[in-house]
Amino acid sequence: MPYEPPTHTVERSLRATTGAKIVAGVDEVGRGAWAGPVTVCAAITGLRRPPEGLTDSKLLTVKRRTELAETLRSWVTSYALGHASPEEIDDLGMTAALRLAAVRALEGLPARPDAVILDGKHDYLGSPWRVRTVIKGDQSCVAVAAASVIAKVQRDKMMAELGTDHADFGFADNAGYPSPVHRAALEVRGPTPFHRLSWAYLDALPQWRHLKKARAWAEARVPEIEGQLGFDF
Numbered sequence: 001m002p003y004e005p006p007t008h009t010v011e012r013s014l015r016a017t018t019g020a021k022i023v024a025g026v027d028e029v030g031r032g033a034w035a036g037p038v039t040v041c042a043a044i045t046g047l048r049r050p051p052e053g054l055t056d057s058k059l060l061t062v063k064r065r066t067e068l069a070e071t072l073r074s075w076v077t078s079y080a081l082g083h084a085s086p087e088e089i090d091d092l093g094m095t096a097a098l099r100l101a102a103v104r105a106l107e108g109l110p111a112r113p114d115a116v117i118l119d120g121k122h123d124y125l126g127s128p129w130r131v132r133t134v135i136k137g138d139q140s141c142v143a144v145a146a147a148s149v150i151a152k153v154q155r156d157k158m159m160a161e162l163g164t165d166h167a168d169f170g171f172a173d174n175a176g177y178p179s180p181v182h183r184a185a186l187e188v189r190g191p192t193p194f195h196r197l198s199w200a201y202l203d204a205l206p207q208w209r210h211l212k213k214a215r216a217w218a219e220a221r222v223p224e225i226e227g228q229l230g231f232d233f
Helices: 009-018 062-075 086-092 094-107 142-165 180-189 200-204 206-211
Strands: 023-029 038-044 078-084 115-119 131-134
Touching: 009 023, 009 115, 009 131, 023 094, 023 142, 038 094, 038 142, 062 142, 078 086, 078 094, 078 142, 086 094, 115 142, 200 206
Parallel strands: 023 115, 115 131
Antiparallel strands: 023 038, 038 078
């Protein structure tokens, strides 16, 4: 299906209206998975013409996405990845975990961005970051699309590596997301150390339901998170 290539329109607008010189695009992957971290990529691209075929990672084949990620790693001005572990997701809730991963990514960049383009309609970053949210930014904004592809390929690789000791779960194919293979393995073996134990999938597994963690957090509340918290997934 044809799609419009991403542009620098939002970045140019931010530069013009805020005086920002360094603008980062931010996107996440793994929000809806049952297992594995949530991963955020922050990418700085400048205003150069992007590689041919760049778009939201979900619109690309695995082969094309992998090839494009390799190109992007050397094409972008800089990029960094941040992760929040399954334990952190269980303890903090997804909104705060996303912020944690995003802060880790942004603070991993060699230069602090003056502004951030965040994919979606919800600003899970907040102060002190200057944020512009863009619905479907991973399709329309060059820096966000680049972040989308790099994040997806990196997390998929990570999940495939985690799956080597848990072959029945099919992490190399489903990346920790719901699938018939994943569900069948859960019914027989129960959750691995990489599963999120506050997720509702455990409600449908009577023999493992006792492992479910109660949610002590509310998604509407995002606690303050200062800098790196020492997680190395």
